[in-house]
Amino acid sequence: MDSRPAVVVLLCLMGFTCAELVKFIDCGSTSGKVATVDINPCASQPCQLHRGDSYSVNVTFNSGVESQTSTAVVHGIVAGVPIPFAIPIVDGCKSGIQCPIQKQQTCHYQTALPVKAEYPAIKVVVEWELRDDNKQDLFCIKFPVQIV
Template sequence: MAFSNLCLLHVVTVLTLTTLQLAYATPVQFKDCGSSLATIKSVDVTPCPSLPCPFQRKTNVSVVMEFTANADISASGTKVYGLILGQLVPFPLPDENACHCMPCPIKKGTIVTYKNSIYVKEEYPKLQLVVEWKLVSGSDVVTCFTLPAKITD
C-alpha cells in the first residue's frame, strides 16, 4: 500500500510541475529577421504574459527557442540587441557561446531546443524597444527573431 501511495504522490508531483512549466512557458508572436541555417518553430519567453514583453529590471528573462536545422552547424554564438531609436544596441551576455545553451554540433534536419536567459540590469532605462535575438555561425545567421519588449521596474 505504501508503494502505491508513493507512486501516486510522484505522479501528482510530476503533473503539477508540468502544469506549472506550461503555465510559465509562454509562446510569443515573433518576427523572423533573417534566419538562414535554420527554421524557427517556436519562441517562448518567461515572463511574457502579453506583448510587449515586460523585461523587469533586476530579473532574468528566459528564452526557449525550438528550431529545425537547415544545414549542419558545428558551432554557434548568441547576439542580443535592443533596437532603440533606430539603433541596434548590444545587450551583453555573460556567455555568448550558444553551444552552452543547446547541443552542438547539429546535423541538418535536427530539431533543436535552445535555452538561455538575459539579466535585465538596474541601470537600463525604462523604455520600449524591439529585442533582436540572433544565433550566428561565423558570418552566417542560424536563427534571428525580433519581438517587442519594454523595460520596466
C-alpha cells in the same frame, strides 16, 4: 490516498502559465527555420521584463546547414538604432545545442536574458541572432519587450 502525483501535475501546469509562446518576426534566418520562441516568465505580450531579474529564452529551430559552432548576438533596437545587449553565454553550444550541428537537426537553444537594474524603463524590440561557422544566421528573430 497518495496526493503526490496530483501535486506534480499541479506544479507542471503552473509552469505552463508562466511561459507563453512569443510572437516573433523572422529577420533573415538564412541557414535555419524557427519553430517556436518562449520567454519564461512571460504572462502576456509584449513580455514585461523587470529590471534586476533574469529570464529564460528558449528557441526551437531546424538547422539547414552543418556547423561546428554557434554564436549568439543580441541587440535592443531603440529608435531604429541597434544597441548591444549583453548575455552571459554567447556560445550556443553551451546553451542547450548539441554541437556539431547537423543539417535538418531540430535544435533547442536555451539561455538566460538578464535585465540589468540600470536599464531604462522602455519598450524595445529585441533582435536575437544565432550564427553558424560562416557567420550566417541559423536564426534571426525580432520580438517586442517592455522593460519595467
